[in-house]
Amino acid sequence: MTSAERFDRLVDDAVSGLPDGLLRYLTDIQVAVAEVPPDADAAEVVLARLRRLGDGRRTRGSADPAIRLTLYRRPLEARAASRSDLLDLVQLTIVQELADHFGIDDDRLDDFGWS
Numbered sequence: 001m002t003s004a005e006r007f008d009r010l011v012d013d014a015v016s017g018l019p020d021g022l023l024r025y026l027t028d029i030q031v032a033v034a035e036v037p038p039d040a041d042a043a044e045v046v047l048a049r050l051r052r053l054g055d056g057r058r059t060r061g062s063a064d065p066a067i068r069l070t071l072y073r074r075p076l077e078a079r080a081a082s083r084s085d086l087l088d089l090v091q092l093t094i095v096q097e098l099a100d101h102f103g104i105d106d107d108r109l110d111d112f113g114w115s
Contacts, residue, residue: 003077007033007077008033010086011071011090013087014090017087017091018091018095018114019113019114021112021113022095022098022114025102025104026069026098028067029067029068030053030067030068031069031094032068032071033070033071033072034070034071034073036072036073036075037049037072037075046072047076047089048069048072048076050067050068050069050097050100051067052066052067067101069094069097069098071094076093095109095114
């Protein structure tokens with residue numbers, strides 16, 4: 001199994017380990033993995049990006065998500081000392097992106113069982 005395949009599995013584990021209250025925010029979001037962000041030379045290291053696709057709206061009968069969350073494998077792996085650390089970091093990154101996008105404050109995250 002390649003490193004990319006292991007990371008994909010880890011992302012699946014990270015997502016499935018999120019509290020139900022947070023999982024519902026991922027219903028219409030496509031989770032993707034890329035090796036590095038497109039602007040990898042930038043001073044700020046980006047771990048993930050959550051972006052609207054097209055105009056951000058689904059069309060009637062469309063199964064395509066309107067939003068994509070892309071996790072960047074290499075920057076995430078570079079910050080983790082173990083698989084457990086990486087799993088925690090991926091979960092934290094997903095939660096931060098969701099909180100930023102949907103305006104979820106710390107109190108609400110606590111309500112979901114995430115602190």
